[in-house]
Amino acid sequence: MKKFLAISLFSFGLMANASEQLPIIQTKYNADPAPMVHNDTIFLYTSHDEDDAHGYGFKMQDWLLYSSTDMVNWTEHGAVASLKDFSWVNKDNGAWAIQVVERNGKFYMYCPIHGNGIGVLVADSPYGPFKDPIGKPLVWQKEHWDDIDPTVMIDDDGQAYMYWGNPNLYYVRLNDDMISYSGDIHKFDSAPEHYQEGPWLYKRGDLYYLAFASTCCPEGIGYAMSNRPTGPWESKGYIMRPTERTRGNHPGIADYKGKTYVFGHSYDILRLETPDHHERRSVNAAEMEYNADGTIKEVPYWKDIELKQIEPFNPFRKxxxxxxxxxxxxxxxxxxxxxxxxxxxxxxxxxxxxxxxxxxxxxxxxxxxxxxxxxxxxxxxxxxxxxxxxxxxxxxxxxxxxxxxxxxxxxxxxxxxxxxxxxxxxxxxxxxxxxxxxxxx
Incomplete structure (x- = not known):
C-alpha cells in the first residue's frame, strides 16, 4: 500500500511539473555518482544502497553502471563489480564511492572498501568484467579510517593523480600502469574550506578543480581551484549550497556533448516512500556553467531546475x-x-x-x-x-x-x-x- 500511495502522489503532483527535476534513477537506490565519457556515451558508475538499509547505517555491497546518450533516458547495466572481486576483503559491507578512468584502452576502477583501504580493478571494457590486478590494497593507512572516496585525474603531461580522504585530504602520483604509485602519500595540512569527503579532481583549460561534499549536515557541494594539480587549493564557495532538503551529497563532474554536468545524490526518491530517514539515496544531475574567470556558477538544488534532453531518443532499434x-x-x-x-x-x-x-x-x-x-x-x-x-x-x-x-x-x-x-x-x-x-x- 505504501508504494501505491507514493506512486499516486507522484502521478498527480510532481509529474505535472516538468521543471521539477527528481533523481534520474528510480528502480534502485544509488549514490556517489562517478560519470565517465567514452566515445558517444556517458557512463555513470554509482555505489548501491540496498533497499533494506535501515536508519543511519549504510548497506553497500556492489557498484552499478548506467549509460545514456541524451542525459534523461538511462539504461541500467546492473552490478559491474562488488566486494567479492577482492580476494583480500573479508566483509560484505563497505562498497563506498568509486571512480572509473580510461587509459590506453583499459578501464580502471578505484574502489574504497571502508576500513580496508582503497583497491583497484581493471577491465577491457567500460561494462567490465573488472578484475583485481594486484591482489592487495593500492592504499591502506591502517592507523585510521580516512581512506575513502578516491578520485583520479590524468593530466595533459600523462601524470596521473589520485586524491581521497575523510576528514583529511591526501594524494599520490600514480605510475603509468595506474595500479601503483611512486613517492610518498601526501597529506594536506589543511583541506579547503568546508571540505568533508568525496573529492572530485579535474582540469579545465589551465585550471585545476577540486569539488567535494561540504561539511555535514546539511551537506552541499563545495569546490576549490588551483594552478597546479597538487595545490595549494583556494576555496571558491559552493557549486550547490547546503539545503535542509538533503543531509548528504557527493559530486561527479563531466563534460558531455558541449555541456558540463554535475552529478550528486539526494533522498528525494526515499521521500516519496516515507518521511523516515534511511541511508537510501538516489543520483541527481544538473547542467553546470562557468563564469568568464573560470569560477563556477552556483547550481540551485536539484528539484529547482530542469535537466534538459540533449538529443531525441531513437526507438527504431532493440x-x-x-x-x-x-x-x-x-x-x-x-x-x-x-x-x-x-x-x-x-x-x-x-x-x-x-x-x-x-x-x-x-x-x-x-x-x-x-x-x-x-x-x-x-x-x-x-x-x-x-x-x-x-x-x-x-x-x-x-x-x-x-x-x-x-x-x-x-x-x-x-x-x-x-x-x-x-x-x-x-x-x-x-x-x-x-x-x-x-x-x-
Whole structure:
C-alpha cells in the first residue's frame, strides 16, 4: 500500500511539473555518482544502497553502471563489480564511492572498501568484467579510517593523480600502469574550506578543480581551484549550497556533448516512500556553467531546475526495457549473462521515455519481449503523458514461466515527430510479467 500511495502522489503532483527535476534513477537506490565519457556515451558508475538499509547505517555491497546518450533516458547495466572481486576483503559491507578512468584502452576502477583501504580493478571494457590486478590494497593507512572516496585525474603531461580522504585530504602520483604509485602519500595540512569527503579532481583549460561534499549536515557541494594539480587549493564557495532538503551529497563532474554536468545524490526518491530517514539515496544531475574567470556558477538544488534532453531518443532499434527516464515502483534484476530485465511490474505502474523521435513516417508496430505466468495483462502504448492518447495495446498472457520469454507485437496508430513515450501496465494485481526489451517498427 505504501508504494501505491507514493506512486499516486507522484502521478498527480510532481509529474505535472516538468521543471521539477527528481533523481534520474528510480528502480534502485544509488549514490556517489562517478560519470565517465567514452566515445558517444556517458557512463555513470554509482555505489548501491540496498533497499533494506535501515536508519543511519549504510548497506553497500556492489557498484552499478548506467549509460545514456541524451542525459534523461538511462539504461541500467546492473552490478559491474562488488566486494567479492577482492580476494583480500573479508566483509560484505563497505562498497563506498568509486571512480572509473580510461587509459590506453583499459578501464580502471578505484574502489574504497571502508576500513580496508582503497583497491583497484581493471577491465577491457567500460561494462567490465573488472578484475583485481594486484591482489592487495593500492592504499591502506591502517592507523585510521580516512581512506575513502578516491578520485583520479590524468593530466595533459600523462601524470596521473589520485586524491581521497575523510576528514583529511591526501594524494599520490600514480605510475603509468595506474595500479601503483611512486613517492610518498601526501597529506594536506589543511583541506579547503568546508571540505568533508568525496573529492572530485579535474582540469579545465589551465585550471585545476577540486569539488567535494561540504561539511555535514546539511551537506552541499563545495569546490576549490588551483594552478597546479597538487595545490595549494583556494576555496571558491559552493557549486550547490547546503539545503535542509538533503543531509548528504557527493559530486561527479563531466563534460558531455558541449555541456558540463554535475552529478550528486539526494533522498528525494526515499521521500516519496516515507518521511523516515534511511541511508537510501538516489543520483541527481544538473547542467553546470562557468563564469568568464573560470569560477563556477552556483547550481540551485536539484528539484529547482530542469535537466534538459540533449538529443531525441531513437526507438527504431532493440531497446532494453530498463532504459527509462522514469519508472518509480518498478525494479530490475539480472537475467542471464550481462542482461537485465524490468520486474515487479504492478497494475497502474508505467515506464516513461523522454523525447522519443517517431520520425516523419511514424511507427506501425510495437514489439515487446515479455515473460509471464498470468493471463489478461496489457501494455498500453501512450504518448505525452501517462494518461495520454493510446496508440497501441499489447495483450500479455501467460508464456509458461517468468523466465520463458515471447516476442509479442501489436499495431500502432500513426504518430509523427517527437513525443514522450509511456508504457502503462494493466492487469490483475501485482507482478504481472517481466519485461526484457522492446522495439518500434
Amino acid at each position: 531497446v532494453e526495457a530498463e532504459t527509462m527516464a522514469w519508472g518509480f515502483g518498478l525494479k530490475t534484476r539480472p537475467c542471464g549473462a550481462r542482461n537485465m530485465i524490468v520486474t515487479n511490474i504492478d497494475n497502474g505502474e508505467y515506464i516513461c521515455l523522454r523525447g522519443v523521435d517517431f520520425g516523419k513516417k511514424g511507427a506501425k508496430k510495437f514489439l515487446a519481449s515479455v515473460a509471464s505466468t498470468k493471463n489478461g495483462s496489457r501494455i498500453k502504448v501512450r504518448i505525452d503523458s501517462k494518461d495520454g492518447a493510446v496508440i497501441g495495446i499489447l495483450p500479455v498472457d501467460s508464456t509458461g514461466s517468468d523466465d520463458s520469454y515471447s516476442l509479442l507485437s501489436c499495431k500502432l496508430e500513426k504518430v509523427k515527430g517527437v513525443h514522450d513515450l509511456y508504457f502503462t501496465f494493466e492487469g490483475d494485481g501485482d507482478d504481472l510479467f517481466n519485461f526484457d526489451y522492446w522495439e518500434l517498427k
